[in-house]
Amino acid sequence: MQENQNKMIILLNKVPQVTIFFWIIKILCTTVGETFADFINFNIGLGLTLTTITMGVAFFIALFFQLKANKYVPAIYWVTVVLISVFGTLVTDNLTDNISIPLEVSTTVFSVLLGLTFLFWYLSEKTLSIHSIFTKKREVFYWLTILFTFALGTAVGDLYSEQLGFGYLNTGIGVVIIIALVFLAYKFLKLDGVLAFWIAYILTRPLGASLGDYLSQPKVNGGLGLGTTVTSVIFLIAILAIIVFLAVSKIDTNAKSDKAGTNQSNANKKHVLTQTIVVLVIFLVVGIGGYNWRSNYIASQGAAEQASLGGELNDFVNNENDMLNAINKNDFATAKKGADNLEHQWDTQEPKLRKMDSTTWTKIDGTIDVVLAAVRSSNPDVNKCKTALNNSLSTINAANK
Numbered sequence: 054m055q056e057n058q059n060k061m062i063i064l065l066n067k068v069p070q071v072t073i074f075f076w077i078i079k080i081l082c083t084t085v086g087e088t089f090a091d092f093i094n095f096n097i098g099l100g101l102t103l104t105t106i107t108m109g110v111a112f113f114i115a116l117f118f119q120l121k122a123n124k125y126v127p128a129i130y131w132v133t134v135v136l137i138s139v140f141g142t143l144v145t146d147n148l149t150d151n152i153s154i155p156l157e158v159s160t161t162v163f164s165v166l167l168g169l170t171f172l173f174w175y176l177s178e179k180t181l182s183i184h185s186i187f188t189k190k191r192e193v194f195y196w197l198t199i200l201f202t203f204a205l206g207t208a209v210g211d212l213y214s215e216q217l218g219f220g221y222l223n224t225g226i227g228v229v230i231i232i233a234l235v236f237l238a239y240k241f242l243k244l245d246g247v248l249a250f251w252i253a254y255i256l257t258r259p260l261g262a263s264l265g266d267y268l269s270q271p272k273v274n275g276g277l278g279l280g281t282t283v284t285s286v287i288f289l290i291a292i293l294a295i296i297v298f299l300a301v302s303k304i305d306t307n308a309k310s311d312k313a314g315t316n317q318s319n320a321n322k323k324h325v326l327t328q329t330i331v332v333l334v335i336f337l338v339v340g341i342g343g344y345n346w347r348s349n350y351i352a353s354q355g356a357a358e359q360a361s362l363g364g365e366l367n368d369f370v371n372n373e374n375d376m377l378n379a380i381n382k383n384d385f386a387t388a389k390k391g392a393d394n395l396e397h398q399w400d401t402q403e404p405k406l407r408k409m410d411s412t413t414w415t416k417i418d419g420t421i422d423v424v425l426a427a428v429r430s431s432n433p434d435v436n437k438c439k440t441a442l443n444n445s446l447s448t449i450n451a452a453n454k
Contacts, residue, residue, distance in 0.1 A: 067125055067186045068195065069305035071250065076257070078131060078295045083261025085288045086138030086203070088269050090146075092281040095426045101150060105143040112136035120192060125306055127299040131292065137196070141203025142262075149211070150422060153415045156212040157344075163205035170198050171251075182247050202251075206258020214263065217347040218404035221270075225263030228256050245325045248332065271393040351404045362410050366417075366453040368398055370446065376428065377442045385433050392428045395421065413452045420445035 069075055094104045115133040122129055145163075148154040174194040175181055186192050214224035235252050238244040269284040270276025279287075299305050376391035399421055407414040420441070427433065427441040 066184060066306075067119075067122070067192050068130065068183050069125055069127070069299070071183070072305050074295060074299060074305060076253075078292060079134070079254070080257050080261045080264065081288050081292050081295070082131065082135045082138050083203075083206075083258050084265040084268075085135055085285055085292065086142050087262040087265035088281045088284045088288070089135075090139050090142055091269070092285050095281070095429045097431065100426060101143070101146060101422070105140070105147055108136060108139045108143060112140040116196060119196075120189065127296050127305070131296050133196075134199070135292065137199055138203050138258075138261075141200050142207045144200075145204050145207040145211070149208075150415075150419055153412070155411065156208050156216055159208040160205065160212055163201055163208055167198065167201040167205055167255075170194065170201060174198065180247075181251065183250070198251075202255045203258055206255055207262065210259030210262050212344075213347075214259070214266075215400060215403055216407055217344065218351065218401075219347070221263040221266040221276075225260055225267065228260040228263065232256050232260070244332075245328050248325065248329055252332065271397070347404075348408070351408050362406060362413055362417075362452045363454055365402075365406060365409070366449050369395065369417075369421075369449055370453060372398065373424070373442055373446050373449070376424075377439065377446070380428075380435060380438045380442065383435065385428070388428050388433075388438070392425050396425060410452075417445070417448055417452060420448045 090104060090108070093099050093107070094101055099107065112133070115129070115136050119126075119129050119133045145159055148159050149156060171181060174191075178185070178191055178194070183195065186195050210224060213219050213227075214221045219227070232253050235244070235249050235256075239246060239249040265284060265288075266276060268277050268279050269281045270278070272278040372391055372395045376388045376395070379385070379387040379391060399418070403414070424438075424441045424445050427438045430437075
């Protein structure tokens, strides 16, 4: 009896089947990961570091229950995905904003870490298929991979949408096009299913982030102006509804072992290896080529004519002074509108200013984040707002000389 129970534990897959609901809820989770992190950071005012610690603890608690479960449980699994999406996003944000590590470095590091995880996973288990997550070792490899995909997706998304100035909407459209091409390659060019899955999984991170920012950002920033609170609530309700549906219908439950992935012929393995190399080369050529082209374009717009930000920050000084005047009058409605304008101006000018002086830009960016968090807090504190604005103005004025 005990032997049969142990055998059943091994055979029950710990992740869902890949259905249309898998991709819908994955994108929803990714979107919530973006907006909910901003909600806690800015609206509640915990700050980036404390938000990261809080969500990290929540994620590891959820992961504990996920690892402890003997089968795929929709509620536990998808709560873990939501939390790992938030935590993975915050890891990259901390590296960028708190430690001042360039996005190019973060992208490279997480790409290498993800590649090494895939390599060790395959060498150990001879498959990367998510339909074969039957053991604790495979599940640990799986969640480590998921963490790196979210961190990498955040770095790549921020690099192209913000630093290179493509914008969230254009970045999202570009990601949709790439995913569509991957699907067509899988459907008609016999691209390996496991390879196609992981490419799409990585790309849904910047897609979900673009969707979240487009919905939550103010209209002045090119968004729909729903705000992080409303966007998070809408998507959390949608996630909850799908989880309940999946739990009742069990249409994404797979209790059968997937042996195909572990018994590939040598010819097929070589074919998949060739496809993987070709895909990597294409992404490297397009990614690095696009990065160099956009960087050169930004430089041609005048960003390379001077090596400092002196004289380029007058609009930000005026904006923050107006916000400070509004705070002194306890006019938080005007101050919050000023915060929207400040964020929009700063994001718009990021490619040019960051190209001029990346170190100083990162320093100013950190002070502006503090200003936005203080002013947008659900219960803004006058003294905190004044302190944040005065510190930011001091930093900006010093760089503007």
